[in-house]
Amino acid sequence: MKQGRGQGGGARRGQGSGQGSGQGGDSGQVRPGRGGRPGRGGQAAHAAKAGQPKQGRGRPPRDEARNAAYDLMRAVDERDAYANLLMPTLLRQRRITGRDAALATELAYGTLRGLGTYDEVIAACSDRPPEEVDPPLLDAVRLGVHQLLRTRIPPHAAVSATIDLVRLRVGPGPSRYANAVLRKVAGRTLEQWLEIVAPPRDQDPIGNLTVAYSHPRWIVTALRDAVGGDVDETAALLEADNERPRVALVARPGRATVEELVAAGAERAAYSPYAAYLPEGDPGAIPAVGEARAAVQDEASQLVALALTRVPLDQDSTWLDMCAGPGGKAGLLDAVAAQRGARLLGADVQYHRARLVWGTTREAKVITADGTRPAWRPGAFDRVMLDAPCTGLGALRRRPEARWRRDPRSIPELTALQRRLLGSALDAVRPGGVVAYVTCSPHLAETRAVVEDVRDRVEVLDARAFLPEVPGLGDGPYAQFWPHRHGTDAMFLALLRRS
Numbered sequence: 001m002k003q004g005r006g007q008g009g010g011a012r013r014g015q016g017s018g019q020g021s022g023q024g025g026d027s028g029q030v031r032p033g034r035g036g037r038p039g040r041g042g043q044a045a046h047a048a049k050a051g052q053p054k055q056g057r058g059r060p061p062r063d064e065a066r067n068a069a070y071d072l073m074r075a076v077d078e079r080d081a082y083a084n085l086l087m088p089t090l091l092r093q094r095r096i097t098g099r100d101a102a103l104a105t106e107l108a109y110g111t112l113r114g115l116g117t118y119d120e121v122i123a124a125c126s127d128r129p130p131e132e133v134d135p136p137l138l139d140a141v142r143l144g145v146h147q148l149l150r151t152r153i154p155p156h157a158a159v160s161a162t163i164d165l166v167r168l169r170v171g172p173g174p175s176r177y178a179n180a181v182l183r184k185v186a187g188r189t190l191e192q193w194l195e196i197v198a199p200p201r202d203q204d205p206i207g208n209l210t211v212a213y214s215h216p217r218w219i220v221t222a223l224r225d226a227v228g229g230d231v232d233e234t235a236a237l238l239e240a241d242n243e244r245p246r247v248a249l250v251a252r253p254g255r256a257t258v259e260e261l262v263a264a265g266a267e268r269a270a271y272s273p274y275a276a277y278l279p280e281g282d283p284g285a286i287p288a289v290g291e292a293r294a295a296v297q298d299e300a301s302q303l304v305a306l307a308l309t310r311v312p313l314d315q316d317s318t319w320l321d322m323c324a325g326p327g328g329k330a331g332l333l334d335a336v337a338a339q340r341g342a343r344l345l346g347a348d349v350q351y352h353r354a355r356l357v358w359g360t361t362r363e364a365k366v367i368t369a370d371g372t373r374p375a376w377r378p379g380a381f382d383r384v385m386l387d388a389p390c391t392g393l394g395a396l397r398r399r400p401e402a403r404w405r406r407d408p409r410s411i412p413e414l415t416a417l418q419r420r421l422l423g424s425a426l427d428a429v430r431p432g433g434v435v436a437y438v439t440c441s442p443h444l445a446e447t448r449a450v451v452e453d454v455r456d457r458v459e460v461l462d463a464r465a466f467l468p469e470v471p472g473l474g475d476g477p478y479a480q481f482w483p484h485r486h487g488t489d490a491m492f493l494a495l496l497r498r499s
């Protein structure tokens, strides 16, 4: 089905929210200090202010932050909820704000990220393995372990608050189990526990990193291979995955300026000429973002799109973004194309994602189309962006639970689709034209292996040459961004000129 101009069905141009533009994770939310302490006058004061029911005399005030964190974890487990989408809603519905909101977010996200480590510690302190513990009880205990091992909350407060939570939400019997486990956990620091529960790094490096940095073993293996086998660098990468990403903004050229974003409180970025980082506050409150002249977008996501526009071409008027939804790269490509008198076609197989592209672009034509069954003539384009569907292993920072949801069994199906799409992208570009093959995953099966298969059809350009401002992109000819080196998602770029 085609979706031409004017058929956006409500996703009006110039009304962008700044979300869903290549940095869809937990950006834009309250950023808590590490190990955020419960604030003085915190939840009780907020409850009173927000007109919530007063607590009965003699009862401890309901711990809104921990209850919200707990409910989020249960929703992630029971309903496959996305933590970064549900948390703001929970906080808004319950009128949890300020320090309590920051605490709830830190506890939930931190626990979800760290639960691979925490389950090993729980196993060492329990008479049964975590798999045999009732999931609601296990989630509450995990929250307690996170507070004990990774926050500055005093141990007695962490234990007693967790016991209260278990009593209230799970039952009095299970609180005895929680009490016994947490008291043992409290006896050691995280470093001391890791000495006990993680295999020694020199004997089993993958096992050690799996436990110490709380990632599934298959992901640790894939990332180790992608960084070239260096264990210390893999550790740095995994550590970066456990940090919340900074909120990156793009000033779409010709529509907004970085100076405008800086005036709104953002800081100029190191690499992308169009990027700035927002240290705090709601990006949607910046006028340029509200008007879709600027947007939230990872810096690497900007740079791979820019690299495609920088390859010199003798003829340069028609551009295609083949998997464009939700429209982050399309928004930038559309702005650059407009400056050059070129025209972008944005396509996505999903109608609702194509509609989002409509909201991020101004001049582009946007259609709903399957890239493997092209709705365009062969050789019709001078430049093609193929930002392929992938495992997203390069964006694990954005969704706290994502690492536990990804399934290695999806890889063969994804790589088969990536190959079909790349073949189609090469058919769509004219001889001499250029295709950018991009993934938000550094997994070698999704990156190099896919590109190597088309080498006989293309000239592989050195992508790093089109990003001279960025160091550390690898040995080439591809460019690989990394969270631990560049502070960006682990985005992969190959630039392929059709022979």
Ligand SMILES: C[S@@+](CC[C@H](N)C(=O)[O-])C[C@H]1O[C@@H](n2cnc3c(N)ncnc32)[C@H](O)[C@@H]1O
Binding pocket: 020, 021, 022, 301, 322, 323, 324, 325, 326, 327, 328, 329, 330, 347, 348, 349, 350, 353, 369, 370, 371, 372, 387, 388, 389, 390, 440
């Ligand atoms: C990684 S996302 C693209 C992100 C986008 N380039 C951006 O910067 O916002 C991959 C997109 O490919 C789309 N997609 C998946 N299979 C497709 C196909 N066969 N044809 C076209 N689009 C497809 C998905 O719906 C998804 O929106």
